[in-house]
Amino acid sequence: MTEPLARVSTIVSSMTVSAIKEMAMRAAKMEDVASLTWGLPSFRTPEPIRRAVARQLDSDPDIGKYSLPDGLPEFREAAAKAHRAAAGVEVDADRDVMITAGNMQGLNALFHALIDPGDEIIVTDPGFASHFQQIRLCGGKPVHWRLDEARGWQLDPDALPGLINGRTKAIVLVSPSNPTGKIFSEQNLRRVGQIAQERRLHILLDDPYSHFYYENHERFFNLASVPELSDHVAYLFFSKAYAMTGWRIGYMVLPAGLKKEVLKVHDATIICRRAPIMSP
Template identity: 40%
Template sequence: MRTENINFSYIKQIEILASKIPGVISLAQAIPSLDTPEIIKKKVIEIISQGKASRYSLSPGLPFLREVIEEKLAGKKMYYDFEKEIIITAGATEALMASLLAILDKGDEAIVFSPSYASYPEMIKVASGKPVLVNLQEENNWQIDLKELEEKISSKTKVILFCNPNNPTGTLFKKDELLKIGGLALKHNLFIISDEAYKEFIYNDEKYFSLAEVNELRKLVIRIFTFSKAYAMTGWRIGFLHSDEEVVKEIIKVHDTLITCAPVVSQYAALFGLELAQREIKEFKKIYRERKELICWQLDQLKDFFSYREPEAAYFIFAKLKNRDNSWQFCLDLLEKAKVALVPGIAFGPNGEGYARINFSASEENIIEAFKRIKTYFNYYEKNS
């Protein structure tokens, strides 16, 4: 079977195991405790009652949603034609998969960073490509080693794929660094897929920058956004991608084959989010900042067991495990004995081994209780093992 070399995500494995243990607190999968803004839900109910969500949309998505996205992008110096260069997708995952299936031929190489989002290498393999890893180092604040990146480019390289801000490290890749990646893409004629799921959650004064703002790169950059995280809409499965017309006309073939169109009810939810829920996004960011500080404080009480770098963005802390070499075994043990779910660092590539990802989009109550259990775990089980 073609799935023989495809690995099932460690993140999903942990969540499935956790679901079978009563009373587990999960700081694992990136599911926000916050709910979809009320205004979105209210307006969607009206749409459903009017019978407007019962039928397929056009394959690229509702025209008026794409037009609103075009306007929003233009306000951020990204100029794309809603009729020819924007596709509404079933979340970022479908956007990524459709893009990779469109651009990769069998044996093509796709460069990804390690640690980075767990599903990237498997998506590349599903598309018959070969993932090539470029290591990010904590000593370098998880920033990109441009020298190693260029060394990994070969005659078979087709695309550089990354998420910015980075999941799991919470790193924000800076404009100068990104422009150098853009320069490499131009030099070697490579696509860039920029997954920007967490761009709304930046906790320092850095101004967010996307390579989709660079006109010289528009034929190479595929930019992807999901409403899942920013709007607390993980269950709605809705996002979008945009690129140059010549690229999008190839991706739409795959998108149409995979899903026909994104769920229409979710397309309306995305529309109302863009038009009516900007205040809520700012409030979400404030809440996540407070929860980040809470987890940092909790980790500071456990310095014998964890070290960490405070994240600049997203809603994860990638904590180094002291005296632990096997992150998967640690997370299984913690789940069994403390009933707390974390994601093992190995999920994010070989360079994530020895770490655990802690999700601070969980509720404050659950964060506090989870760390009580983690402290008990270390105080008791470590001393008695």
């Protein structure tokens, strides 16, 4: 048995690598095993993206340089255009958009911007293990909003007010959800938005999966499309929709005041994320 390391962070030493990542690392050492670990698109990064990247690697002398802390203006413009088309709301690329190294990094920056030690973030349960870990890493407390299989894993907005107190900063939502695949109803999502507005909370909409549906797309409702919630919702999107999970790239659309805070976190942590592509 290896000796425990002396003087490492008590928060980190109390954590474990999630079962999904542990499985992936073990499976990588085995032959003939099927991966049932992380959620991956079944197609490869689309050809127009691969070609554009290849062209730019060849022709753009700045391709290997830092971009700005909120990302390249061209990519932010393209993200703003995509968000306008998808959510039908006005977005300003300078004011409201940040390029991220994927939703995970974007969320991490948001948690850093929101959490003081002991602050609480509400997360649906069952949920995505990394959300719980990231909140703990920032010194926060994940508050489990339990969903019930008997109700089809649907949100239960009536239970939400009882989870909110003076330390609550935000609610994390994933729809379609991981791990249940549940698409939360428009009615319930709007109710959560109303509660967040009344209690002055942020809603962090982690959206890796809205492009992955079969017959249910008309049931998907994007809470970022509600103009009255624009001061409350941060919306994160990209890598899975374009089969670019390993490229670590994404964008978030967030309230201007929150972007100012997250810029400080980017400055202190990743500096920037440069996308070698011009449009999502």
